[in-house]
Amino acid sequence: MIFRVKRFDPTCDRRPSWRAYTVDVRPKMSVLDGLFWILEHADSTLSFRYSCRAGMCGSCAMVVNGREALACRLRLAHVAAPVHVEPLRSLPVIKDLVVDMTPFFEKYRAVDPFYRAEDPAVTGPAAAPAVVRPESRELVDLQLGCISCGACYSACPVVALNPEFLGPAALNRAYVLSADEREPAAGDRAAAILGDGGVHACHAVGNCVAACPVGINPLLSIQLLRKGATDR
Amino acid sequence: MAEWYDAYAYDVLVIGAGGAGLRAAIAARAAGASVGLVCKSLLGKAHTVMAEGGIAAALGNVDPQDSWEVHFADTMRGGQGINDYRMVEIFAKEAPERVYELERWGGLFDRTPDGRILQRPFGAHTYRRLCHVGDRTGLELIRTLQDTVVHSGVDVHMEITLTRLLTDAERIAGAFGYRREDGRYVLFRAKAVVLATGGWGKVYKVTSNSWECTGDGCAMAYEAGAELMDMEMVQFHPTGMVWPPGVRGILVTEAVRGEGGILRNARGERFMERYDPKKMELSSRDVVARAIYREVQEGRGTPHGGAHLDISHRGPDFIKKKLPSMYEQFLKLADIDITRSPMEVAPTVHYVMGGVRVEPGTGATTVPGLYAAGEVAAGLHGANRLGGNSLSDLLVFGKRAGEHAARYALGLATAPRADDGQAAEERALLARPFERDTGENPYQLHEELQEVMSQNAGIARTGDGLAEGLQKVLALQERAERLRSAGSMLYNPGWHECRDLRFMLTLCEAIFRSAIVRTESRGAHWRLDYPDQDPEWGRKNVVVRRANGEMRVGTRPVPPMPAELARLLEARA
Numbered sequence: 001m002i003f004r005v006k007r008f009d010p011t012c013d014r015r016p017s018w019r020a021y022t023v024d025v026r027p028k029m030s031v032l033d034g035l036f037w038i039l040e041h042a043d044s045t046l047s048f049r050y051s052c053r054a055g056m057c058g059s060c061a062m063v064v065n066g067r068e069a070l071a072c073r074l075r076l077a078h079v080a081a082p083v084h085v086e087p088l089r090s091l092p093v094i095k096d097l098v099v100d101m102t103p104f105f106e107k108y109r110a111v112d113p114f115y116r117a118e119d120p121a122v123t124g125p126a127a128a129p130a131v132v133r134p135e136s137r138e139l140v141d142l143q144l145g146c147i148s149c150g151a152c153y154s155a156c157p158v159v160a161l162n163p164e165f166l167g168p169a170a171l172n173r174a175y176v177l178s179a180d181e182r183e184p185a186a187g188d189r190a191a192a193i194l195g196d197g198g199v200h201a202c203h204a205v206g207n208c209v210a211a212c213p214v215g216i217n218p219l220l221s222i223q224l225l226r227k228g229a230t231d232r
Numbered sequence: 233m234a235e236w237y238d239a240y241a242y243d244v245l246v247i248g249a250g251g252a253g254l255r256a257a258i259a260a261r262a263a264g265a266s267v268g269l270v271c272k273s274l275l276g277k278a279h280t281v282m283a284e285g286g287i288a289a290a291l292g293n294v295d296p297q298d299s300w301e302v303h304f305a306d307t308m309r310g311g312q313g314i315n316d317y318r319m320v321e322i323f324a325k326e327a328p329e330r331v332y333e334l335e336r337w338g339g340l341f342d343r344t345p346d347g348r349i350l351q352r353p354f355g356a357h358t359y360r361r362l363c364h365v366g367d368r369t370g371l372e373l374i375r376t377l378q379d380t381v382v383h384s385g386v387d388v389h390m391e392i393t394l395t396r397l398l399t400d401a402e403r404i405a406g407a408f409g410y411r412r413e414d415g416r417y418v419l420f421r422a423k424a425v426v427l428a429t430g431g432w433g434k435v436y437k438v439t440s441n442s443w444e445c446t447g448d449g450c451a452m453a454y455e456a457g458a459e460l461m462d463m464e465m466v467q468f469h470p471t472g473m474v475w476p477p478g479v480r481g482i483l484v485t486e487a488v489r490g491e492g493g494i495l496r497n498a499r500g501e502r503f504m505e506r507y508d509p510k511k512m513e514l515s516s517r518d519v520v521a522r523a524i525y526r527e528v529q530e531g532r533g534t535p536h537g538g539a540h541l542d543i544s545h546r547g548p549d550f551i552k553k554k555l556p557s558m559y560e561q562f563l564k565l566a567d568i569d570i571t572r573s574p575m576e577v578a579p580t581v582h583y584v585m586g587g588v589r590v591e592p593g594t595g596a597t598t599v600p601g602l603y604a605a606g607e608v609a610a611g612l613h614g615a616n617r618l619g620g621n622s623l624s625d626l627l628v629f630g631k632r633a634g635e636h637a638a639r640y641a642l643g644l645a646t647a648p649r650a651d652d653g654q655a656a657e658e659r660a661l662l663a664r665p666f667e668r669d670t671g672e673n674p675y676q677l678h679e680e681l682q683e684v685m686s687q688n689a690g691i692a693r694t695g696d697g698l699a700e701g702l703q704k705v706l707a708l709q710e711r712a713e714r715l716r717s718a719g720s721m722l723y724n725p726g727w728h729e730c731r732d733l734r735f736m737l738t739l740c741e742a743i744f745r746s747a748i749v750r751t752e753s754r755g756a757h758w759r760l761d762y763p764d765q766d767p768e769w770g771r772k773n774v775v776v777r778r779a780n781g782e783m784r785v786g787t788r789p790v791p792p793m794p795a796e797l798a799r800l801l802e803a804r805a
Binding site: 009010011026027028029030032033039040044045046047048049050051052053054055056057058059073075094095096098101105109113114115129130131132133134137144145146147148177180182183214215 | 273274275276277279281282332335337338340342343344345346347348349365366368371372375376379380382383413414442443444475476477478479482483557560561564565566567673675717718719720722723724725726
């Protein structure tokens with residue numbers, strides 16, 4: 001099977017270029033397996049991130065045939081040949097398929113993801129463990145489990161046009177915290193959520209929903225944050 | 233003159249950003265130390281995120297009879313008596329508070345109907361004891377700790393591989409390595425270092441471990457003069473995926489059995505009836521792994537050489553709620569709907585019980601200023617770790633190591649200082665793969681090493697096989713002197729692999745040398761030529777240390793338990 005991989009080495013290339021590899025395909029191989037094959041048999045300098053191989057860590061998000069995917073979870077049987085593999089969008093490329101995730105992490109931090117209900121400096125005897133009824137968690141539970149892979153950020157057309165926009169992952173985190181019944185104050189979070197880069201910048205395109213490899217619906221979180229802001 | 237490396241200075245340097253490293257960094261910072269945290273991946277990708285089943289802590293929420301005493305006894309029995317009882321006691325007593333603390337930092341575990349933390353059953357735990365977040369407990373744990381770390385003013389340095397600990401005479405003085413992104417060298421001066429670098433499952437071919445688990449921390453500690461212990465104890469988790477080939481070894485959480493999963497062989501027999509009729513599928517990992525191995529060896533294995541694990545009788549709603557990741561994993565990777573069909577599973581290398589020998593309460597190694605916590609440290613789990621005990625290990629001993637490292641660092645009268653020669657020497661070693669036009673391919677060598685480990689230090693071992701394996705590892709070490717890398721230092725995985733491989737070869741030598749010495753079967757160490765436990769060996773830990781450039785193997789007495797703790801084991805036997 002032909003793999004076309006977008007390669008870029010800033011020390012010697014002026015712009016990225018596609019390079020083709022003929023990968024020896026075995027049964028049920030994933031896109032990540034294909035990249036390993038290239039690394040081990042064709043070119044040991046191909047750069048890409050990976051870690052767990054099981055869709056748990058979110059290291060190997062990339063764009064495959066124009067769509068964001070975790071390379072370890074996407075099987076070759078489900079993609080059309082030739083397979084085009086390129087780095088995530090809206091993030092600077094360090095080399096080949098490796099992008100600089102700094103903007104993504106900085107925006108995550110901008111929503112002040114720190115939980116404030118209890119001061120961690122207090123390490124004395126435990127406060128009474130929280131009583132949280134399972135039924136109050138049903139929606140929040142669906143929006144937990146973000147693996148910070150950056151797929152939604154890459155897929156979002158608003159992120160591409162508006163560098164201020166915090167993006168789906170960060171705002172989803174903000175929603176999960178604001179919806180936690182134990183968390184008293186929004187703190188600095190409200191300013192970020194409602195500011196220029198916050199929920200009102202979203203155009204509700206919904207690419208983030210399709211891109212999320214773990215089934216989170218960031219658009220819903222953004223809409224709920226908006227509704228909460230209106231209600232208040 | 234511009235330095236040829238980037239330099240940073242901290243009171244405490246924490247290496248590794250999994251559960252133990254994050255918890256240590258929080259503790260060291262809270263104790264007033266300046267803290268740098270270094271990780272090989274991006275933050276949040278550490279192997280801890282793969283922990284699925286839960287955290288073992290005797291909260292007694294579901295089974296009020298549970299207590300630290302029972303957790304203590306279960307853990308000692310699971311470790312077959314060669315654990316350090318002092319670590320186990322601290323662990324069983326402090327685990328509940330570490331769990332509650334996580335919730336105060338924003339984590340939230342699954343609930344009982346009346347709103348308290350829910351606990352699930354797990355292998356060889358007497359009571360329902362595992363606090364969990366569905367089957368992605370590690371992910372929630374990491375996220376909670378990570379947000380706390382960032383907020384508490386710890387400096388995080390991502391995608392840096394540290395390859396050498398620096399010393400000032402005997403004392404630790406920092407660490408040296410390179411940025412994965414561009415190969416630039418980095419030097420951290422530190423008064424104390426906490427190793428939280430995890431295990432080395434990547435020395436085996438079939439493993440649940442992620443790419444990071446190459447044992448850098450343990451090998452660096454050894455090279456710095458620290459003593460290693462129980463290196464022969466490598467845990468095979470009974471249930472890894474076997475098909476398709478690209479995902480062979482990936483973990484199938486024990487929570488599947490905890491929630492009622494049943495193991496059957498190719499003939500449809502529930503074979504655990506023959507190996508442990510009392511605990512059945514929830515026997516300890518060493519027992520279940522050997523049972524599956526035997527079924528396959530004796531011709532009753534499934535088409536791809538494993539056993540069937542079936543949870544479909546619990547129904548789709550239950551499975552999707554309690555085991556969402558497993559449901560997704562099999563659907564996406566193997567085209568199998570586990571709400572309808574059984575999974576095919578076989579043992580996979582999962583965890584190393586051995587590692588750096590530490591002082592029980594502090595995590596101090598035998599090198600002054602060097603601390604270790606989590607999987608890289610030895611002593612808590614003995615010959616076999618119980619499921620769910622790893623996450624509580626990370627929290628309990630991560631905190632302690634961070635606190636004691638801070639106390640040590642802040643109490644030093646003079647800051648240690650490493651001479652530049654150590655860093656220069658390490659740079660020369662790191663740069664060597666670029667200096668030759670022909671040489672060994674690191675991937676090829678790694679594959680050969682994995683083959684040797686699987687063949688000669690696998691689930692079933694013999695003296696002859698171990699001796700042969702050791703010779704093969706020594707031969708690979710020679711070849712590793714001639715490793716070659718193409719390309720530049722810019723995010724070059726082939727080059728990174730060269731140094732990782734040297735670490736792995738050192739640890740594999742330790743595994744073989746230790747396994748040869750222990751002439752009995754105990755826990756994860758199963759010798760076909762010595763199939764029984766030997767009470768003499770039940771009183772000894774195997775230790776490894778470097779002396780005059782050579783690996784020396786010896787033994788240390790297992791610390792004897794005081795009578796009141798020993799009684800806890802008898803009471804529940």
